[in-house]
Amino acid sequence: MEGQRFWNPYTQTLPRTELDALHLRKLQALIAYAYARSPMYRKLLDRHRVKPEQIRTMGDFVERVPFIDKKEILDAQAENPPFGEALAIDPEFFLQRFATSGSTGAPLHIPLTYYSSVLWGESWVYFYWDIGLRPRHSFYFAFNWGIFAAFWSAYMGVRRLGGTVVSGGGLDSKARIQQILHYKPDVLVATPTYALYLGEVAREMGVDLHKTSISFVVVAGEPGGSIPSTRQAMEGLWGAKAYELYGIAELGPTNPGCPLQAGVHLCEDWYHALVVDEAGHVVPYGEVGEHIVTSYIQHGQPLIKYRTHDLVRWTDAPCGCGTTWLYYPGGVLGRTDHMIIVKGTNIYPSAVEALLHRVPELSEHYEIHVGRDEANDFVTVKVEARPEARALDYAGIGNRAAHVLRSTIGVGIGVEVQAPGALPRYELKAKRFFDHRPPAHRWQL
């Protein structure tokens, strides 16, 4: 078993037509389940005049089943808090309850049954296994265990794999570095922002991370692991291979990173996905749009055609890693509400980040500020220079970065180079996108 390339060789190599046929059977079972058990879904489908038995083809699913957005779940939960009519199963089955931060409104409550928790873990194991992690490996969690789903599912995955968990909960960064030196784990599990921050702390402590036991950096929680420059920054700092899993708190670990490191796959055993344009029409493979996800494993609170507001490019082209599962090169390209259109050109924050790193004097610490004049959006990037760059050269470095951006993206983007340490540091997710546009000019699907 140790040498088996895939965790589930059957489905991970199934031809697309057979995968789609399997998805249809799962979607039919899920829709029947949600309609029978979730008052919210029964009302939603009744409102759209859809009965489960009418979903006979994938076309029926795409055309007839409505999207659902976070607000509708929040509304259903608000009627009888905390879960209200969104529930499909009696709360006595719950293993654990999560919630989002509520930073953009009320927190979304996420109930997880025991079975769902096992399957959240299972969704990580495809990733762990495919990048070469095995039950003999140990995982260091630089994570404070709380009400946010965050890395809980990664922990469930290590349990399912049979690996060893080392918890870094409740510790500051220096103590975590000491723990890594003491326990000698193989894998660091963190957000990209924190993996880089922890590296800076280690450097200040005089610890050479290349000499530690860490040989894998597993990141999730924000884009970065599939952006070459950010991944290389983590790998250079830790002397380890860096891989990304893309997940969504409400849905779980939807997209294990490809072992070839340039993007993520859809975990098609437990999730179905569409990618749609602003009008809600499915875009062809190769195109960018909003990621619409259906989970087969949210038994407590089903989510069907859930709007993630994440922008992805999808493709069914064969991947060098050998799986037939859908592939998203570059991972998440941005958020639909972070979409910038300058003179008709779409700009993705992840592309800006990747291009900045072509200028070697610039660090990974940056902010994107978007404003609007009378006719157009305009973008200014604030980015820190590396310590070895001279302050006298900042203007020239900025001009070179602006040239790289203009020559690749095709529009002018201002670049302000700042001294090392000038921008704020974050311990979990970085806030890098600042939108100063009037609400009416923000791109919305």
Add this chain to the structure above:
Amino acid sequence: MTREETIAHLVDLQRRVRALREASEFPAIERTMQLLEMYCHMARWELGDCVEMIPEVESL
């Protein structure tokens, strides 16, 4: 063992596990059989044998 043979074994195992669960008067055994049934369901899904969503509502 072929995929079809594996599925047939899993269906049989799940049926017997469920019967044992229903027959047992020991909470410890009942819970263990419940989890075992859940894993049978999971293994069947992973081999593409998808019937219903969760073992509690599945008709074998």
